[in-house]
Amino acid sequence: MTEIFTRIEHSRTADEVVQQIESLILEGVLRTGDRLPGERELARQFEVSRPILRDALKALEARDLLVTRHGGGTFVADVIGQVFSRPVIELISSHRKAAADYLEYRREMEGVAAEYAARRATADDLALLDEIMARMDAAYRADDFEAEAEVDVEFHHAVGECAHNIILLHTLRSCYRLLSEDVFQNRLLVFALPGAREMLLEQHRAIHSAIVAGDPAAARKAAMDHIAYVERTTAEAERAGDWQRVSRLRLRQRTEPGPQQKD
Structure with a gap:
């Protein structure tokens, strides 16, 4: 170390x-x-x-x-996990509205974090962001969905650190813990949507560029636009998943022989 x-x-x-x-x-x-x-x-x-x-x-x-x-x-020690108790985490994971509320909350907090980061990031902070963006590009080129999702969380961690606000930092970390523990099981579905990976990469680049440029307004807008896009595509991925589930059941019901048809 x-x-x-x-x-x-x-x-x-x-x-x-x-x-x-x-x-x-x-x-x-x-x-x-x-x-x-x-x-x-x-x-x-x-x-x-x-x-x-x-x-x-x-x-x-x-x-x-x-x-x-x-x-x-x-x-x-695990000082972050104490922000959300285990019973609360289990409740969040079992109620669909919680996922929407989670993204709504993150949209506002990520905007504040990016704005502060554009104002306060040091040269060392920017060097770390550059390194994370390079790994995000590499994961994208390798078509590695899981690596992209992991670096995505790390990028937002780093932006929160660049904001240099202790309360904001730990609040956001508790939110990212929900992602790392797969409380929201559909997070990888977004990466599978047509054009989503390209769009997500461009959005992260926009946040990164605004912070490097020291433009608080642009950084805030880029971060909020990014989470708004995640909100829309998450809902779309969930709908597509429901459609696929229903169509699969319909196909099975109409093509597989029922009990009365068997010899």
């Missing part, structure tokens, strides 16, 4: 170590599942004694921000 921890001014307590790790989690630098360096390396980066470091890690673990796996190291 790249060194992201900085030297702690000489202190007799673990408080400063705790505060630095807390800030890295809150700012989205450390994500759920990220593994921290080993104890010796971490103590070196912080320039603190190992007893002080252990106290800090224990304090963070007691607050459910870190988790230690026996023989496997120390990791950032």
Whole structure:
């Protein structure tokens, strides 16, 4: 892992170590599942004694921000999953209106995130966006639907990070968690619609270009237009799926012999 921890001014307590790790989690630098360096390396980066470091890690673990796996190291705990409880996630997944509400909410939030990103993105933020766009192009050329869907989510993650607003960042992350856990089972159907992959790629390029250009209004419009398109194509994909299901049943009913026709 790249060194992201900085030297702690000489202190007799673990408080400063705790505060630095807390800030890295809150700012989205450390994500759920990220593994921290080993104890010796971490103590070196912080320039603190190992007893002080252990106290800090224990304090963070007691607050459910870190988790230690026996023989496997120390990791950032699942702090995002707590935004939507498991019962709520199950309710969302079983009610079709929730999917529409989810996209409606995302349309507004993605617009704000893109606008802020155009105002606030640093050179390092833009370098990360460039790298993600390059991988999105590669997935498109490879006709890899699943890779495209994964990079799609990562792109929106990055835009949320470029916005440099902690509340917006974690709110959006909780939304993307629903995608990564396949709460909305039809998300890959959109990529199968004629012309959809090309359109989605162009929309992501438009968001990226507006952020790079530092144009907040264009970035907001591009992001909202993108989610509005996803709303329309999701509904279209669902209708097409229903039509296919009904037509398949109709064909089966009319061509397969019924019980009374069998010998």
